[in-house]
Amino acid sequence: xxxxAILNVMVQAAMKAGRSLARDFGEVQNLQVSLKGPGxxxxxxxxxxxxxxxxxxxxxxxxxxxxxEESGVxxxxxxxxxxxxxxxxxxxxxLHGIPIFAVSIALERQGQIVAGVIFNPAxxxxxxxxxxxxxxxxxxxxxxxxxxxxxxxxxxxxVPHIGRGHxxxxxxxxRNVMGEVSGVRRMGAAALDLAYVAAGRLDGFWENGxxxxxxxxxxxMVREAGxxxxxxxxxxxxxxxxxxxxxxxxxxRALVKTLKKPI
Numbered sequence: 001x002x003x004x005a006i007l008n009v010m011v012q013a014a015m016k017a018g019r020s021l022a023r024d025f026g027e028v029q030n031l032q033v034s035l036k037g038p039g040x041x042x043x044x045x046x047x048x049x050x051x052x053x054x055x056x057x058x059x060x061x062x063x064x065x066x067x068x069e070e071s072g073v074x075x076x077x078x079x080x081x082x083x084x085x086x087x088x089x090x091x092x093x094x095l096h097g098i099p100i101f102a103v104s105i106a107l108e109r110q111g112q113i114v115a116g117v118i119f120n121p122a123x124x125x126x127x128x129x130x131x132x133x134x135x136x137x138x139x140x141x142x143x144x145x146x147x148x149x150x151x152x153x154x155x156x157x158x159v160p161h162i163g164r165g166h167x168x169x170x171x172x173x174x175r176n177v178m179g180e181v182s183g184v185r186r187m188g189a190a191a192l193d194l195a196y197v198a199a200g201r202l203d204g205f206w207e208n209g210x211x212x213x214x215x216x217x218x219x220x221m222v223r224e225a226g227x228x229x230x231x232x233x234x235x236x237x238x239x240x241x242x243x244x245x246x247x248x249x250x251x252x253r254a255l256v257k258t259l260k261k262p263i
Contacts, residue, residue: 010117013056014103017049018121049087082108084216090189104191106216116217118195127195135198135224144227145200148250150180156193158207176261194218198225204247212239228252
């Protein structure tokens with residue numbers, strides 16, 4: 001596959017940060033871990049990966065703005081372009097030695113996601129997508145699942161934990177979906193959940209309370225693989241709503257309907 005110059009910059013940054021994470025992954029017991037919030041831990045590996053990404057992207061496009069999980073907003077001269085960066089999506093998995101985590105980088109142009117990279121260094125899986133150019137896993141073209149019935153589908157989700165999310169509402173959502181599908185999976189890394197939807201490994205995905213860096217790259221990944229992404233109400237402003245429902249056209253529509261069932 002031919003990549004644009006900007007996508008190559010993103011891939012280089014993600015892979016360099018990923019290599020740093022991979023070196024630390026086998027040493028999780030020795031990491032210096034600080035408490036960022038209830039059930040939400042940030043490690044020195046996380047911070048180091050973000051510094052690597054920032055340096056790489058800043059060198060290539062010095063005027064672009066940033067929105068990063070650890071460092072927050074960094075305004076650039078060019079307000080039309082913004083990087084959305086999650087240096088370690090799946091921090092809890094990482095700290096427990098579970099190899100389901102990723103670097104996630106998206107490029108937003110005038111409020112629209114135009115490119116995304118998701119890299120899981122533990123499995124050496126590199127997902128890339130660019131608007132109009134398709135989605136790929138290690139240079140293999142991706143397509144969303146072809147299943148059209150929820151009863152045949154495996155659906156991914158994010159589960160609220162201590163200090164995060166409305167547990168009562170989620171239990172209603174889970175009950176509704178469980179009664180309609182073949183299985184529900186919780187991976188612990190939203191970026192990879194969406195990459196798995198793009199790859200057809202999961203037939204759909206839903207979660208609430210997400211940040212832009214969690215889902216920026218995943219949104220374009222699913223759409224470029226032929227899938228559909230909306231918020232819980234079927235709207236297109238997923239980043240602002242912080243909720244997401246993804247899948248192929250039939251499964252995504254059915255999921256939205258199922259999630260909106262009354263208690």
